[in-house]
Amino acid sequence: MSDKKTIPNASIGSSAENSYKKPETTRRSFLSWLTVGWAAYIGVTGGFFTVIIRFLFPNVLFEPPQTFKIGYPEDFSSNSVDIKYKKQFNAWVVRDEESIFALSTVCTHLGCTPNWLPVESKFKCPCHGSGFRMTGIHFEGPAPRPLERFKISLANDGQILVDKTKSYKWEKGEWENPESFLKV
């Protein structure tokens, strides 16, 4: 090791005459650069938020109508569950001895879609094993309350009208409500 000290690059050639020269900034060039800067900033943030806001509006509207007609009461044979409307409207149409009602397909435990098992005559949820009778009453697994029923009525043309905006809960005694079933 020699004693020679290394000189930092930055200090090479520096002297009082050869000092750092100021760039020539005029008021005009400063303002034009400022304008460019602000324009770029507004462009970038504007574009960013436009894309974000656009993202909130999907290209497709998935929602089927909340109120729909499902045909005439005679179309449903008694003591049967119609799963025709499950896929589009998330509702089962059940007809028992004296009434027709529309059940929600949302399991009251955590919201999976149960399957109708005709042989066992029950709705069975594949997620945690909750089971519901044809009436919608829960009887097995963890579901704490029965399936909800939708508002059901007869339209002027004699067809059954299901209104999903209004639902009736058994545990609140709402199944007594004449709007929650259709006497046949």
Next chain:
Amino acid sequence: MLDAFKNSVDYLSNPTISFSLLTVLTPLLFPPTDWFDKINRKLRLHLLWTKTGCAISMAVITFFFAVGFLDENFSVILTKADNFPIILMFYSIFFCTWLAMHKAYINDERLEKGLKPSEYNDPDDKVLVWPDLVYIEFIALILFTVFLVVWSILVAAPLEEPANPASTPNPSKAPWYFLGLQEMLVYYDPWIAGILLPIFCVVGLMAIPYMDINKKGDGYYSFKERRVGIFIFMYGWIVLWLFLIVLGTFFRGPNWNFYGPFEYWDAHKVVALNNINLSEYFWVKLLGTGLPDNILLREFVGFIVVGIYLFITPVLLAKTVLKDMVKSYGLVRFGALMTFGLVMLSLPIKMYFRWIFDLKYFVAIPEYFFNI
């Protein structure tokens, strides 16, 4: 011969049996008291932590999976890409547990002879973080990355068709690491099983250093000096967490019914699961009357049961069995320990009540989404 093996595994996989077996086996494998330790030595279970024990156990696990792989029903579950981590989990968890217990038993013997534990180094003989530790971590990181890359190339990600709210797959299983939580959801209301119990898990694990004031076994493996702590942790970790994952993966089939691993997944298997709330047991079955309209009156038995469990048990324990513990731990620490311990124990208790008595909820107030 093989069929007999499969049938017996199917029979043992019934949760009442398999869960009970594990519950009995855990204190025997990790004996928390002298009494259990005596049985452990008598049954020669401590030999599991020897090298021969490790080799035999690994062979048993491999045999089980080999039989499963050749079985037409079990192989469907085993060869599913989602379930590959579970198979790895069997080996890795066993190996890590074995390694720790193996070293702990060696140290226990050394300490008994008055020697220092085998990890003991001369205070001047230091190991540096850089490069010693960081190099090991770096190499492990590279090897694991290679493993993950090779895995992801060889096995396609188990993607399914686009989600359709009208058709839920049957059975509908969470990712493998969440299957323990999904199993808890069968027994508890979503807000307990999905929010409260996981918070208790996380906070409870964080609270261990504050509740466990035993300074022995610090910096070296030891079983004898902290056997109660190890037993409680192993029960929660292996039985209440890992076994529930295994249960959800291997034993749950269509309609979330229980199936043996070698059993055919018959979607039309009928299992009677008519669950009844405690209030119905009390008012309808015992007293023969209808349920009262007043919610609090209807559920008062459940409130009493839960209240006794959560608030009277700790007091009783503090007055009797755990008297010395209260003295050395102090009230706050003892209370925290009891809270976490009782909440943890409530899971197996609830599971047994569901399996044996078809009990749905102790307190059932669906009107206000409050079910315990």
